[in-house]
């Protein structure tokens with residue numbers, strides 16, 4: 001029998017536990033698919049007493065010692081966070097081990113350095129599970145679409161916020177109420193900041209943009225707005241214009257006369273209910289990719305959860321194990337395009353603005369003048385009610401985001417405007 005490939009598993013929580021179980025359950029198939037048996041050499045945890053499911057002989061608290069052990073070939077990092085995950089992955093790479101990780105926060109911050117280290121050491125670094133969980137997305141971008149020119153990647157990449165926004169739309173609940181429900185059901189974590197404030201989606205957007213556009217994008221390059229300020233009024237206003245509210249990650253390569261740039265942003269937006277992303281409910285994820293030759297592609301499925309995420313980890317594990325059997329490492333992603341990031345202020349967007357106004361002669365003209373003064377073109381205006389209870393609902397054409405936000409700031413100061421009740425970007429309207 002050929003010698004097994006030996007795996008160090010770092011972390012044994014939701015994802016790690018599922019990885020361990022699947023590697024054991026599918027041992028025979030993995031052997032057949034890889035060409036050598038794949039077995040777990042050790043499992044690094046913080047508290048061994050909390051892991052009765054793991055054979056005691058495999059457990060260790062010495063993660064660094066485990067990843068550098070001579071009898072370890074491959075390392076699976078499912079601890080999460082920046083440290084100690086970064087030092088452990090670096091140590092593994094330097095020791096000649098290929099690495100599979102699910103860690104979006106780390107890859108979005110340090111992907112370039114980690115890839116450089118992996119290339120130098122001649123090992124693989126794969127992280128399909130880090131974006132959109134089970135959905136095959138990063139390897140399609142990295143491999144299947146490597147011959148095409150990707151122009152745009154737009155998606156719902158955070159299940160927790162999608163669940164909250166879906167519930168707000170279904171029940172009319174406010175953000176706080178929907179978040180409490182998501183927490184009770186175990187979708188939202190005890191500290192939901194990373195999800196609801198858009199940090200999780202921004203890290204994923206950075207990874208997607210880097211792979212799609214062959215350039216280095218970090219989480220700090222991503223314009224980020226979360227969903228905590230989305231109100232029941234926003235969701236109701238969206239429904240009135242045939243839209244629904246989603247937290248979108250939008251990565252665009254913008255062709256310019258002075259060279260191309262990338263614009264990467266995460267924010268809530270109204271999208272038409274006829275848009276395919278509008279139908280993505282609950283904790284599911286979906287991502288649209290637009291490439292020059294391929295046209296539009298859509299990827300849909302479970303973006304989180306132990307087993308779905310472990311599926312992506314195991315797919316990567318098989319890939320790096322096969323490379324190891326072949327005595328090679330796969331080509332890593334390139335960042336040759338080296339594109340500058342375009343700030344949100346210059347990025348063209350469309351706004352939906354809802355205003356409570358005094359319905360007196362001339363108010364519409366005054367409001368329209370404020371849009372014109374900022375060179376923002378209005379697509380549609382609707383007035384509901386009259387007298388003191390009049391509401392103006394305005395959808396703009398595309399304009400630089402800075403012009404739109406300056407318009408809204410000016411509207412807030414106008415005596416004729418009693419309140420700006422809803423401001424959201426709009427995507428996907430023709």
Ligand SMILES: NC(=O)c1ccc[n+]([C@@H]2O[C@H](COP(=O)([O-])OP(=O)(O)OC[C@H]3O[C@@H](n4cnc5c(N)ncnc54)[C@H](O)[C@@H]3O)[C@@H](O)[C@H]2O)c1
Nearest residue numbers: 011012013014015044045046078079080102103304305309
């Ligand atoms: N849970 C999901 O649905 C999901 C989906 C996609 C990606 N991910 C990513 O997978 C990774 C793991 O997520 P999770 O949900 O399994 O988290 P988790 O909190 O359930 O598990 C992490 C485990 O790592 C352990 N750990 C922490 N520090 C350690 C150390 N120094 N040495 C050894 N073990 C240590 C923790 O005790 C915990 O058991 C994260 O990067 C996360 O972003 C998770």
Ligand SMILES: N[C@@H](CCO)C(=O)O
Nearest residue numbers: 157158159160303304
């Ligand atoms: N917290 C993340 C987990 C998957 O990365 C989500 O809600 O989508």
Ligand code: NA
Nearest residue numbers: 128132133135
């Ligand atoms: Na994925």
